[in-house]
Structures are given as C-alpha cells and as structure tokens.
Amino acid sequence: MQLYITALQEGFLYGIMALGIFISLRILNIPDLTTEGSFGFGLSIAAVLAAKGFVITSILLAVIAGAAAGFTTGFLQTKLSIHPVLAGIITMSGLYSINLLCLGAANMSLNDNTLFRVMKEAFFPNSSGMDSKIFYAVISGFICLLIMVILIWFFRTHFGMCIRATGDNEQMVRSSSINVNITKTAGLCIANALVALSGACIAHAQNYADIHSSNGTLVVGLASVIIGEALLGKRSIVIGILSAVTGSIAYRFIVAFVLSYNICGANMMKLMCALVVAVTLSIPAVKNQMAVLKLKKEAKKHADH
Amino acid sequence: MLIIKNASKIFSKGTVNEHTALRELNLLVEEGEFVTIVGSNGAGKSTLFNAVCGTFLLDAGSICLDDRNITFMAEHKRARHIGRLYQDTMKGTAPNLTIEENLALAYSRSKRGPFRIAVSKKERQLYRDALAAYEMGLEDRLETKVGLLSGGQRQIVALLMATLVPPKLLLLDEHTAALDPAAAEKVMKITKDIVRHNHLTTLMITHNLKSALTTGNRTIMMDGGSIIFDISEEERKNMTIEDLMHMYSQKRHVELDNDRMLFS
Numbered sequence: 001m002q003l004y005i006t007a008l009q010e011g012f013l014y015g016i017m018a019l020g021i022f023i024s025l026r027i028l029n030i031p032d033l034t035t036e037g038s039f040g041f042g043l044s045i046a047a048v049l050a051a052k053g054f055v056i057t058s059i060l061l062a063v064i065a066g067a068a069a070g071f072t073t074g075f076l077q078t079k080l081s082i083h084p085v086l087a088g089i090i091t092m093s094g095l096y097s098i099n100l101l102c103l104g105a106a107n108m109s110l111n112d113n114t115l116f117r118v119m120k121e122a123f124f125p126n127s128s129g130m131d132s133k134i135f136y137a138v139i140s141g142f143i144c145l146l147i148m149v150i151l152i153w154f155f156r157t158h159f160g161m162c163i164r165a166t167g168d169n170e171q172m173v174r175s176s177s178i179n180v181n182i183t184k185t186a187g188l189c190i191a192n193a194l195v196a197l198s199g200a201c202i203a204h205a206q207n208y209a210d211i212h213s214s215n216g217t218l219v220v221g222l223a224s225v226i227i228g229e230a231l232l233g234k235r236s237i238v239i240g241i242l243s244a245v246t247g248s249i250a251y252r253f254i255v256a257f258v259l260s261y262n263i264c265g266a267n268m269m270k271l272m273c274a275l276v277v278a279v280t281l282s283i284p285a286v287k288n289q290m291a292v293l294k295l296k297k298e299a300k301k302h303a304d305h
Numbered sequence: 306m307l308i309i310k311n312a313s314k315i316f317s318k319g320t321v322n323e324h325t326a327l328r329e330l331n332l333l334v335e336e337g338e339f340v341t342i343v344g345s346n347g348a349g350k351s352t353l354f355n356a357v358c359g360t361f362l363l364d365a366g367s368i369c370l371d372d373r374n375i376t377f378m379a380e381h382k383r384a385r386h387i388g389r390l391y392q393d394t395m396k397g398t399a400p401n402l403t404i405e406e407n408l409a410l411a412y413s414r415s416k417r418g419p420f421r422i423a424v425s426k427k428e429r430q431l432y433r434d435a436l437a438a439y440e441m442g443l444e445d446r447l448e449t450k451v452g453l454l455s456g457g458q459r460q461i462v463a464l465l466m467a468t469l470v471p472p473k474l475l476l477l478d479e480h481t482a483a484l485d486p487a488a489a490e491k492v493m494k495i496t497k498d499i500v501r502h503n504h505l506t507t508l509m510i511t512h513n514l515k516s517a518l519t520t521g522n523r524t525i526m527m528d529g530g531s532i533i534f535d536i537s538e539e540e541r542k543n544m545t546i547e548d549l550m551h552m553y554s555q556k557r558h559v560e561l562d563n564d565r566m567l568f569s
Contacts, residue, residue, distance in 0.1 A: 158409070159419035161402070165410050168399035175358070175397075176410050176466070177384040 005133045007256035011249030012140035013201045016147055017217060018224035020194030022244040025225060026234070027155070028187040029167035030077075033088030035195050035221060037095030038069040040214035042196025044102035047209030050110045055118050059200045066196020067189040069095060074185030100211060107210040114204040115139075136205065143201065147194065148241050154190075155237045163187045164237065195221075224248035227280050250280070307334040307474055307506060312356060312366035314530075326352040328530035329366070334474075339500055339507045339521030343514060343549075349530040350510045354476045359383050371473050388467030390460065390480035397463030400452030404443060404462055407451050408432045411466035435465055439495050457488030461495065468499050475500065477509040493520070514546045526553060 017039060024032035042062035049058030069091055076087035100106075116136050120127065124135055154160040165173045166183040173180050195217075203209040228247025234240050258272040314327040326349050334340055342350050356363055357370075359380035367376045375383045390397055398407050409424045409432075429447060437444040441461055443454075451462055460480060467475060477496065481489035497520065500507050511517050517524050518541055526534040526549070533556050536544065 156422055157420045158413060158423045161406055161410060161423040162413070162419075165399040165402055165406075168401045169396070172397060172399055173410070174381045175384045175387075175389055176413065177381050178410075178413070179379075179381050 002130065002133060003256045003260055004253065005130075005137050007252040008249060009133075009137040009140045009205060010202075011252035012137070012144040012245070013198055013205060014217075014220065014224065014252065015144050015198075015245035015248035016201065017195045017198035017221050018228070018244040018248040019147060019151060019241060020191040020198065021218070021221035022225050022240055023151075023187060023191040023194070025222070026240055027164055027167050027237070028184060028191070030084045030184070030188070031088070032070075032073065032188060032191060033085060033218065034069055034073045034091045034095075034188070034192055035088075035218040036214045036216075037092035037099070038066045038192040038195045039199040039217045040099040040211065041065045041069055041095050041102075042199030043203045043209050043213055044099045044211070045196075046200030047108055047110055047203045048102055048104075050113045050115075050204065051108060053113055055113055055115055055204075059115060059197065059204070062196050062200035063193045066199075067193040069196065070188035070190070070192030071185060073192070074181075074188040077188075078181035078184055096211075099214075103209060103211055106212070107208060109208045110203060112207060114207055115201070116204055117207075140201070140205070144245060147197075148245065151241055152238055159183075159186070220251060221248075223277050223281075224251050227251055227277065230281055230284050251277070254280070306336045306369075306371055307332070307357070307508075308367075308369040309333075309353075309357070310367045310369075312353075312368065313364050314352065314356060314361065315364055318364075325530050327356060327363070327366075330531050332525070332532060334506055334508065336506055337504045338523060339505075340509070340523045340525060341517040341521050342508060342510045342525050342527060343512070343517045344527035348527040350527050351478055352530070353527070354389065354478055354508070354510070357474070357476065358387055358389060386473040387476060388472035388474070389476040390463055390467055390478060392479040392482045394456040394459040394463070394483055397466065398451045398459055401450055403448045403450055404436075404454075405429055405432050405447040407462055408435075408466060408469060412469050435469065436461075439465075441491075455488070457484050457492060460484065460488075460492050464492065464496060464499065468503060468505065471503040471505060473506065475505045475507040477507065479510050479512065482512065514549055518544055518546070518549065524549075528553075528556075 017035070021032075021035060024030050024035075042065060045065045046058040046062040049061060072094075073087045073091045076082045076090060077084050082090070116139060119139050120132055120135055124131065127135060155164060162173065162178050163183045163186060165176075166178075166180050166187065170180050173183065199214065199217075202213065206213075224247035225244050226247065227250050228243030228245070229240075230247075231250065232239055232243035232246055234243065254276045255269075255273055258269060258276060309330060309332040312327050312330040314325075316322075316324045316326055328349075330349075330353065332353075342353075344350050355361060357368060359375070359378060363376060367374060369375065370383070370386055399410070402410070405424045405428075409428060412428065412431075432447060433444045436447075439461055441458055443458060443461065446454075451459055454462065464480070480496070481492050484492060493516070499505070500521075507521065509520065511520070522538040524534075524536045524541055525532050526536075534552060
C-alpha cells in the first residue's frame with residue numbers, strides 16, 4: 001500500500017514533467033531533448049538553495065532556471081537556425097556540467113529543508129509514517145492540479161492559442177502577423193520551466209539530489225504522454241493535459257507493481273517496466289484489430305442472408 | 306497601392322541549378338484594382354507573391370505598399386497588411402484549431418492584450434454573423450476543428466481569415482483550383498463579393514483563362530519571370546481566350562501548350 005501511495009506522489013510530480021513534454025512534443029510539435037538537462041537544472045538549483053534553508057525560493061528559482069534552459073534551446077533553434085533535435089542536445093549536454101557545478105558533487109542532501117516537511121509542520125505537525133505519506137501525495141496532487149488549471153487557462157488565452165497554432169501550421173501563424181520565433185521560444189520556456197519544477201519537486205520529495213536522477217527522465221516523460229493518450233485519447237488540449245498526468249501516474253503504478261512482485265529480481269526491473277509499458281501502448285492497436293475482426297464477422301453474417 | 310520596381314530574384318546563383326525566377330519585374334497596382342495573373346507553370350507568378358509576402362528577399366529592386374517600403378520588412382510584420390490564400394486548402398488554416406480559434410488568430414491583427422481569453426462572446430457573435438453571410442452552414446460549427454471541414458469550407462474560413470480585418474493587399478494563389486466545380490464557383494463568388502464590398506486591392510493567379518478575363522478589371526500575363534502583357538479593362542472587354550493565346554505565341558514565337566494552359 002505504502003508503495004502505491006509513494007507511486008501516486010511520484011506520478012503527480014513526474015506528471016508536471018510529462019506536461020512539459022506534452023507542450024513541446026504535442027503542442028509545439030518540436031522534439032525537445034533539453035528535458036534531461038532542465039530536469040537536472042531544476043533539481044540541483046532547488047537542492048542547493050533548499051539545503052541553505054531557502055525552501056520556497058529554491059522552487060521559484062528552479063522554475064526560472066528551467067525557463068532559461070528552454071530559452072537557450074529556443075534561441076538556438078529560431079535565431080541561429082539549429083535543428084531542433086540538435087539544439088536540445090546542445091543545451092542538455094551543456095547543462096550537465098552546469099548541474100555538476102551547482103551541486104558541487106554527484107549528490108547532496110537537502111537536510112530536511114523540504115517543501116513537504118515545511119507544509120507538514122504547518123498543517124499536521126504530529127502526523128508520521130503512513131499519514132504523512134498520504135499528506136505528501138495530497139500536496140503533490142495539489143501542485144500538479146494547480147499547474148494543470150493554469151495551463152488549461154493559458155492555452156485558452158490569445159497568446160496560448162498562438163503557441164498552439166504555431167505547432168499546427170507555422171506558415172499560417174506567420175501570415176497572421178505573429179512572430180513565430182517568439183511563440184516557439186515562449187513555448188519551450190514554459191515546457192522546460194515545468195520540467196525543472198518537476199525536478200525541483202522530486203529533489204524536495206526525496207530530500208536529496210543526485211546528478212543521475214535526470215537520466216532517463218525524457219524517456220519516462222515520453223512514455224507517460226503516450227500512455228496517457230492510449231488511455232484517454234487526445235481530442236483536445238484539456239484531454240491532452242489530463243492524459244499526460246494520468247499517463248505519468250499509470251507509469252508509476254506500473255513500476256510499483258513490478259517492484260512489489262519483485263518479478264525476476266531487481267536487476268530485471270527496467271526490462272519488466274519496458275514490457276508492461278509496451279503492452280499498455282499496444283492497447284489501442286489491439287482494440288482496433290478487435291474492431292476490424294468484429295466488423296468482418298458482422299459483414300459476413302449479412303452477406304450470407 | 307502596390308508598386309514593384311525592377312524586382313529580380315535568382316535562385317541557386319552560380320550553380321548549375323541557377324534559375325531566374327523574377328527578371329526586372331515592374332508592376333503598379335492602383336488602390337482598389339483587381340488584377341488577374343495568368344502564365345504557364347514556372348512563369349514566376351507564385352514567386353511574385355512570395356516576394357511580396359517576404360518569404361524570401363529580393364536580389365534587386367523594391368516593393369512598396371501604400372507608400373511604405375516593405376522590401377526588407379520581416380515576413381510576419383508585412384503580413385499585417387497582406388492577406389493570402391493558397392491553392393492547398395490546408396495551408397491557410399490551422400487544422401487542429403476550431404473555426405472560431407482560427408478566425409480569432411486572424412482577427413488578432415487588430416488587437417490587444419496577450420492574456421485575454423482568445424475567443425470572447427462578442428467576437429463569437431461577429432464570426433457567426435460573418436460566416437452566416439456565406440450560407441455554408443459554418444456558423445453553427447464554430448467549435449469544429451478546421452481539419453474536419455471539406456476543402457471548400459476550409460477555403461471559405463481561410464478567405465474570411467484573410468479579409469476579416471480588410472488587408473491593404475489580397476493575394477489569391479489559385480485558391481479555387483483544388484475545389485470541385487460547384488465549390489469553386491461558390492468560393493469565387495464569395496471572393497468577388499468580399500473584394501467589392503471592402504474595395505480591396507487584389508491580385509489573383511489563375512490557370513482558368515476565361516475566369517481571368519472576366520474577373521476583376523485588369524489581366525497581366527507572366528512569362529520567364531517578367532510581365533509580358535498588361536491588358537486593361539477596356540482592351541479586355543472584347544477579348545477571347547484565343548486572342549489571349551495568340552498574343553502569347555506571337556510574343557514568344559512559340560506555340561503555346563494548349564492543354565496545359567487550358568487545364569483548369
């Protein structure tokens with residue numbers, strides 16, 4: 001049970017990252033590889049500042065840092081015409097060194113100066129064990145929900161709509177006298193700010209930061225977005241936003257499930273996760289096949305008459 | 306008023322693929338004039354539009370729109386004054402946005418704060434009224450994604466987007482060529498109504514010589530990146546398609562590829 005509560009919390013926090021990836025991948029239609037860099041950037045900035053006691057500031061600055069990373073990638077893409085994938089890789093690899101420089105070591109502790117502990121002390125100072133785990137999950141859910149609401153509002157505003165249109169038909173947006181360099185860069189800033197926020201929250205949730213925490217986050221984020229779409233579809237922006245978070249939670253539950261049964265031992269964890277993710281992703285295709293089979297059967301029945 | 310002076314553009318200069326797309330082209334379009342442009346494939350018609358829109362910069366020459374030199378103005382900045390429709394009905398609209406969002410995007414040429422909700426109630430009524438005037442049944446489908454519409458309906462949305470805020474110049478690049486005859490006729494009729502109603506300065510590329518001679522009030526023919534004929538309204542009145550083709554072959558001393566020119 002405890003495992004699943006933690007999975008829920010992680011699902012919400014990594015869900016913020018999935019939202020960032022959803023924005024770059026689905027809304028802007030740009031494969032943005034900055035993610036691992038900006039996740040680590042948010043993580044290390046939050047860790048360093050929180051360890052010194054600046055809990056709230058650490059999260060705000062992490063968000064700004066992520067936006068700056070997104071801006072760098074956007075600048076490389078738009079003003080310097082570097083291929084989107086390469087621009088992301090450049091920023092990401094550059095950030096790796098910066099993150100190391102920030103942390104000062106491969107890992108560090110936040111010394112219990114975390115957002116979650118501060119909140120707990122403010123609201124439920126006496127809770128412990130299971131209760132506090134549930135409380136942490138609720139806070140994480142609240143943060144994630146807040147971000148979702150802001151995003152849903154933002155993409156209905158004029159500027160948000162311009163960003164959506166940029167990913168849809170860039171030439172047409174330009175013809176509507178909108179500077180697509182600005183909309184693209186702004187989109188990447190928002191996406192990476194969210195990724196960095198996710199990194200910062202993860203550092204606070206774990207009470208320590210490890211430079212390697214960001215490894216593989218891009219793949220997890222992509223998987224979350226796609227799992228979410230397999231489960232809920234992608235009819236509109238609101239559904240897309242919901243499905244990114246749902247996908248992230250589903251992914252964490254899959255991991256928790258694999259861990260809880262300890263199938264084939266810990267070394268096989270990644271393989272088992274990969275298998276379960278593959279199965280989840282194949283659901284729409286299987287559903288389709290079933291529908292085709294049913295259709296054929298029905299058609300045959302009528303042909304016999 | 307559009308004034309193009311000595312416009313020249315050579316693509317892939319200095320290579321085997323060198324291609325002169327515009328050759329010292331001069332064109333003056335008075336305010337409110339509706340000019341149709343004909344010419345074979347590769348004559349430079351679309352290149353001329355691209356030059357005016359700023360898709361590329363000219364090698365030489367200048368372009369002025371309403372006394373403003375736009376030769377080196379950024380594409381999105383001059384777009385404020387230019388409306389453009391393409392043959393490809395997918396090009397003028399954003400398929401995953403709804404009709405009202407597409408219109409709101411175009412309407413933004415004339416407004417206001419970035420963090421206002423994109424489609425206000427007042428605007429929705431404006432779009433509904435504008436669409437209702439064309440009797441395409443689009444006014445009740447404001448929240449439908451444009452990608453789900455038919456080509457003709459999409460072109461109407463694109464046309465409305467280009468003219469919602471009357472532009473100083475409207476460029477129509479074979480905008481009915483991809484539509485079925487009935488839809489093409491309807492879109493063309495609506496186009497003419499909008500142009501007349503707003504007194505728009507318009508350039509229209511077409512491969513349909515008949516419609517070229519009967520639409521608007523002036524016809525120009527392009528070949529090899531320059532204008533070879535400029536036929537005024539008076540001269541055009543009694544002209545037939547044969548006359549036009551005869552003029553072309555005389556001028557070029559080549560037999561016109563009838564099939565290709567007539568294919569429309």
